[in-house]
Amino acid sequence: MKLNHTALAILLSVPAYALGADFSQRIIGGDNVTTPYPWMAGLHRFNPNPPPGTYNTFPFCGGSLIAPGWIVTAAHCITDIGTGADPSLYSQTDANTLVRLDSPNLADQPTFFVAEITVHPQYGIVDRDDSDIALIQLTSKSDLKPVSLANQTIMSQLENSKLLDDIVQIIGWGVFDGNGFQPANASSGPQPMTLQVANIDYLPFKLAECRNAWGGLTNNMICAWEPEPDREETPFGQDSCFGDSGGPLLLPKGTLLSDGMVAHDWVLGATSFGNNRCDSNTTPGVYTRLASFADWIEQVSADAGDPLTDLSVTITAANLAPPDETLPITIDLRNDSTTNTVTGVTLRLDHPQLQVHIDSQGDLLCNSLAERLDCTLLTPMLAGDVQQLKLEADWLGDMDETGNLRARLTLDQDDYRIGNNDVRQRTLFSFAPDPSLGPLSIIRSSGSTATLQVTARNLSRQNTAEQVELLITVPPEQNFRGLQNGQNCTLDGSSWRCPMNDLLPGASRTTLFDVAGKGSFDVVVALRNSNGDVAPGDTESRIKVTLKSSSGSLPSLLLLGLLALAQRRIKRRRYCST
The missing domain is CATH 2.40.10.10 (Trypsin-like serine proteases)
Structure with missing residues (x-):
């Protein structure tokens, strides 16, 4: 777009607030971006007259490209509280808005014009800041990769994560x-x-x-x-x-x-x-919270003749499988849209080093190529519809190698959650199990003795962990009292070896043992087995134990008893005297 460079030079030399630009809720404590955010939108005030028009250098608000023709932003960037349902009251119009994308440096010119702006009709109705969301439709679609709108699953994982x-x-x-x-x-x-x-x-x-x-x-x-x-x-x-x-x-x-x-x-x-x-x-x-407005986004886009959809693909297969057995694979296609229909769906499944056989394919028509499966869905998918492809695969690679599956979707409509259109699944083909040791915990401590608990698991769903044993290490000046189940342990160097027999696929076994001593010291437990570990690094646990010395002398105990009795009598007098 050709702009009036004389006017532009003036705008660049004058702070935006001096030009009357409104500020809304830079980043404080941030840095210049070093990785690309091509979907990041900057909204500029634009004066189209006289042509080709001029714009304010600094964006008045930001936004996110969630589909090739659509940007999500805040309602308060566009209008006042309570006016979302009436576009004639918007203070920022489509004709006076210019959008930059894939352009982090403001010295570069924004190039996208706006076709229509829609503010949520409930903006500020229930609460002055509630439903603070607006959609901007571009006059022409961008070729840039959009960012995916978070769904309820992502929000739930985030809300419950301990890593924040x-x-x-x-x-x-x-x-x-x-x-x-x-x-x-x-x-x-x-x-x-x-x-x-x-x-x-x-x-x-x-x-x-x-x-x-x-x-x-x-x-x-x-x-x-x-x-x-x-x-x-x-x-x-x-x-x-x-x-x-x-x-x-x-x-x-x-x-x-x-x-x-x-x-x-x-x-x-x-x-x-x-x-x-x-x-x-x-x-x-x-x-x-953008996940709360998926239905509104779909409705607005459909009303504009460009319905946005939410199509997802998932791969279900074992993370660990024996190399000599057939691997069942299930591919699910789901239209997670709240209202909009999906058409023209194609699925590409890449399966290097796997020989794949189709078990069932629903309404999909699939063509098998070398290390690839191309499928076309013959019917539209209404909101909530699911299509399933069931496969069986034989591993052609070596033992203890990983097979990689990748499923990718294309469709006629634009998807506002493209992250769900491209998924991967890794399967390790091995006869080895996956032993894992949970954290050590102290379940009882009294004087100079403590009871500790630890749980051993075999995370593999196919392979047995054979000849499993616990190696329990305590400092030589402390005392390992043995397992509470009576299982014999033998001293091997500085560690006690305690056999546990085999752990079947998916099995777990909890062990309690006692230690005695005084002061603070570390107890270390390691899990060992004879037939390997496909995911090493999670078979050792450590905890610090603090114990007191054994009970004091008899005179001391008598004195403590007399003091306790006197204290109890004092308390009784306080509550019972009349």
């Missing part, structure tokens, strides 16, 4: 802590020319610090904060700030949650509101 420190990202061009930033006057602070990003903590909604923040939040809101910022590196803390509104709260690919590693980028929220000093160490920033 620095796991989410806030991203934007809003006010930042550059030269001249003053927390007391944050709304007039400087803005960066390069996109900023910061990692902060996710704060589960179920916790009172989130749920009761700001006088109480609704179920359509989520929280993030940095309660313990490094004041040397980030003296003003970390938070989103004025100008970041509508931008993403992101759960990045590769993040480790309690349920495992995140396989794709997921946008969790749209920046809504927070502390006017832009420091979240005591009060969290609040973000629109």
Whole structure:
């Protein structure tokens, strides 16, 4: 797009707030982005007259490209509370909005025009900040890869994860802590020319610090904060700030949650509101919970003639399998859309080093190629429909090698959760089991003796762990009293070897044993077996035990008894005297 460069030079030389640009809820305590966020949207105020038009250098809000033609942002970037249902009242219109994508440096020009803006009709009705969401439809679709909108499964995993420190990202061009930033006057602070990003903590909604923040939040809101910022590196803390509104709260690919590693980028929220000093160490920033609005997103896009859908594919197969047995594989295609129908579905399944046989294919028509299966769905999928492909596979590789399956979908419609269109499954072909040892725990401690408990498991569902034994190590000056089940243990060097027999596939066995001594010392338990371990590294557990010396002398005990009796009489007098 050709722009008026004379006007542009003026805009570049004058701060955006001097031009009357509104600031909404940079990133404080962040850095210039070093990885690409091609789907990150910047919304610019645009004056189309005289052609070719001029735009404000600094975005007034951010957004996320969730499908080739659609951006999700915050309602308050577009209109006032309570006016979402009436586009004629919007303060920001489609004709006056210009969008940048895949363009982190503001020296580059935004190039996407807007066809239509739709604000949620319930914005600010139930609560002044509730339903703070808007959709922007572009005049032409982008070729860039969108970011996936988080679903209820991702949100549940996040809410229940114990790993929450620095796991989410806030991203934007809003006010930042550059030269001249003053927390007391944050709304007039400087803005960066390069996109900023910061990692902060996710704060589960179920916790009172989130749920009761700001006088109480609704179920359509989520929280993030940095309660313990490094004041040397980030003296003003970390938070989103004025100008970041509508931008993403992101759960990045590769993040480790309690349920495992995140396989794709997921946008969790749209920046809504927070502390006017832009420091979240005591009060969290609040973000629109995007998963709550999937049905509205589908409805708006369908009404615009470009229905967005949510098609997913899953692979079910064993993580560990014997190399000489047939591996059952199930591929499920599910239309998780709330209302919209999916058509033109194709499935590609890559299966290197696996010879695949089709058991059943439903309404799929499949063509088998070398190490690949191409399938076409012959019927439309209504919302909630499931199609299933059942396969049997024989391993052609070597023992103790991993087979990799990859399933990819294409469809006629655009999908707002493309992360679910491309999935992988790894299966290790081995005769070895998967022994694992749980954490040691102290279940009883009295004087100079403690009872410890540990559970051994075989995580393999196919292979038996043979000749299993526990190796229990205590310092030589302490005393190992043996297993409570009476099983004999023998001293081997500094460790006691305690046989446990075999562990069948999926089996577990809990063992209790006693130690005696005094002071603090470490007890170490290791799990060993004779036929290997497909996933080593989880067969040792350690705990610190603190024991007191044996009971004191008889005179001391008598004295303690007399003191206790006297104390009891004093208490009785307090409660019983009349």
